[in-house]
Amino acid sequence: MSFNRANNIKQLAKEELDVLILGGGINGAVAAASLAAKGVKVGLIDKGDFAGATSSNSSNLAWGGIKYLESHEYKLVNKLCKSRNNLMKHYPSSVTEVRFLTTIQKGFRFPVWFVFMGTLAYWLFGRLFTMAPKYLTRKAIKQLEPNIEVSGAQAGFEYSDAFLKDNDSRFVFNFIATAAKKSAIVANYVESVKAVRENNQWVIDAKDNTTEETFTIKAKTLINACGPLVDQVNKSTKQKTSHHHLFSKGVHLTVERISKEHRVLAFFASDGRLFFVLPMGSKTCIGTTDNQVKSHNATVTDEDRQFILDNANTLLALDKPLTKEDIIAERCGVRPLAIEAEEGVADWVALSRKHAIDVNKQDKHISIFGGKLTDCINVGDEVADIVKDLGVSMQKNDSLWYGEPSDTVKSRFMKAMVEVDKLTPKGALEPLSTRFWRRYAEDAFTLLEAIKKDPSKAELALEHTEFTWAEIDWVAENEMIVNLDDLLRRRSKATLVIRKEDLDNAKGLEAVSKRLFGEKAEQKVAEFRNSTNFNRI
Structure with a gap:
């Protein structure tokens, strides 16, 4: 294992790699960990820090996608629930069950009993791995969580999903560390300036962004796991793909602790979309927004802040309303949503977070689109299978490349x-x-x-x-x-x-x-x- 940047950069310049991964977010991290465990000579670089973009701006949840039941994506829900259970099983210290308390307001688009039936179906999709859902009257909601405003509520329910005890970027980094222990050569703040296919290999002009020094990396196969930048990087390497990204901006605000319980409070915001009040150590995180944006360079706006504060003040019974002065910290990221088309003409709100992997066999180039933390193990497995099909030798058959020690x-x-x-x-x-x-x-x-x-x-x-x-x-x-x-x-x-x-x-x-x-x-x-x-x- 080597986490000496200078030595790793020298190794990247010296070795002829089987695979080079661009991007150290969750997709790149699990790809590196999976491939390294199978004996593939793999390198990974990121132009910034590991997990520096989307993978450090999630809601810190590993959930099975209950909202996709509404769009009838039953196969996806089944897959995500299975993946969530797998993470909970193999990372019991990091990915733990958490109860969601959901309040259904009067006038909601579905009867509360119907939504509750959805939680029962979700539990069945989850193979009864978690605690069973529980229907709650307004009185029961108030007893469990005095800070919930129930005057405008019909009723509610509790159901279970999973939660990251630390933060999303820490979880991603641990996959990077796992890859490094299996001999992957990793380096942050190293950028691919130019990548071309020459003589049956990829030649990458790389730059150390801490020193501005340049060097060359050679690899048989190139994986583009650059998250929101996948399309931009593919354009620079002249790769045509059947998928591309649309972007949804998500904003979270951190405030002083609202609930004494370690429970996620889930509501439907004023625009009908999911809205969470999440435990974050000794603090509380509230959000998120869900707005389509054209660029990955999204920022928090006053409108974002006010939307979150207004919904929190409406849905919670607080001693005093939350104001901008109560915001301890804030974060903003974009969710890259995979779409299969030339133009972004789909209903972007209905798009799910499912991943897609496009392969150019002739160039030995792989592009990973979309995805979410819950599905990360599947991404790692799929990438390894694709790399093997591209002719890269797998020297080991280490199928269980993830998880905590025994x-x-x-x-x-x-x-x-x-x-x-x-x-x-x-x-x-x-x-x-x-x-x-x-x-x-x-x-x-x-x-x-x-x-x-x-x-x-x-x-x-x-x-x-x-x-x-x-x-x-x-x-x-x-x-x-x-x-x-x-x-x-x-x-x-x-x-x-x-x-x-x-x-x-x-x-x-x-x-x-x-x-x-x-x-x-x-x-x-x-x-x-x-x-x-x-x-x-």
Whole structure:
């Protein structure tokens, strides 16, 4: 395993790869993990950080697509429910069951009993893997969640789906790490400037965006997993595909915790679309919007903020209405929706998040369109099958290329952490053992040994966050951190639950930066404080 950027870039320039993947979002990450587990010589580059676009702006849900029942996409719901169950089974620490409490307002387009029957059907599609749905009267809703406004409600119900305990980008990064452990060569902040097919191989002119230095990568097969940029990249490589993307913008706002329960509150917003109030650690996330946009460069607008705040204030019974001043952080991303046509003439609202993979066998080029986190394992499996059909040798038959270590390994770790858990920093939301295992899996043993050797490594490294010094040491060497945003926005959800001014002035920021960047620490802190990323107001 190598997470040394400089060494990896040298390797990318030196090796002739079987496959090069462009894009380190969820599609690229699972493709790399699946292929590396089968012995394929694979590389992955991203022009920014891993999971830097759509894959860091989701609702942090792994859900089976209940809304697709309305559009009668039963095969898709069946597939997504199966995929959700698979994630819950193999990532029990990271992907956990969560109850959705849905309130149906008076005048809704369907009778409440009919919608409830849909939840029962959804449970059956989910193979009874989760808790059964439960019908709720207005009184029962109020008893469960006093913060729900029930004056305009008919009734409601509870049903189950799955939730990411950390954040989406952390989940994606762990697939990147899995790929690297299986010998994939990965590098963030490396851009494909030009890619051409020459002499039965792809020749890629690449640029290290941290130094502006250029180099060449050669690969037999090229995979375009650039998310919202798939069409743009295909245009540059002269690839014609049967699919292309339409974009739907989604905005989420973070506010102080609204519900005391770890439950998702689901409503239908004023425009009839789903609207969520989601738990996010000690905070609450509300949204999302769903607006068609022409470009992937979407931003949060005042209209977006007001739409979310107005719906939250209407649907929730709060002590005082939420205002812009209550927004701790915000994020905005586009959902790339796959469409099979030359022009975007489809009903984009009705488009699902199902993925599509187009293949140019002659050029040995693969394009991945659409998709969602829930379906990621299927994407990894399908890509491996396609690469094999293109003639790339699979040296191993490692079919189970994903999942946490065995319960036996976890049990051994938890027993070894009993004394260390006593050092958990005051105010932490969970014991160190739980946090370490979920985020680092078997690598958590390294953190355990570091703390046993030096108990001060269990101390809080950065105010307002939960990072210990043992973690910062690990991250510095093994998670390819180029900027503070990589650590605080994508390897963790710190900037999504902590106000900008609090992080800018957090005790330990300079010390953490020093450990991560050495002599460049002061520069990195200044860049972070001066940044105007959309997820920080």
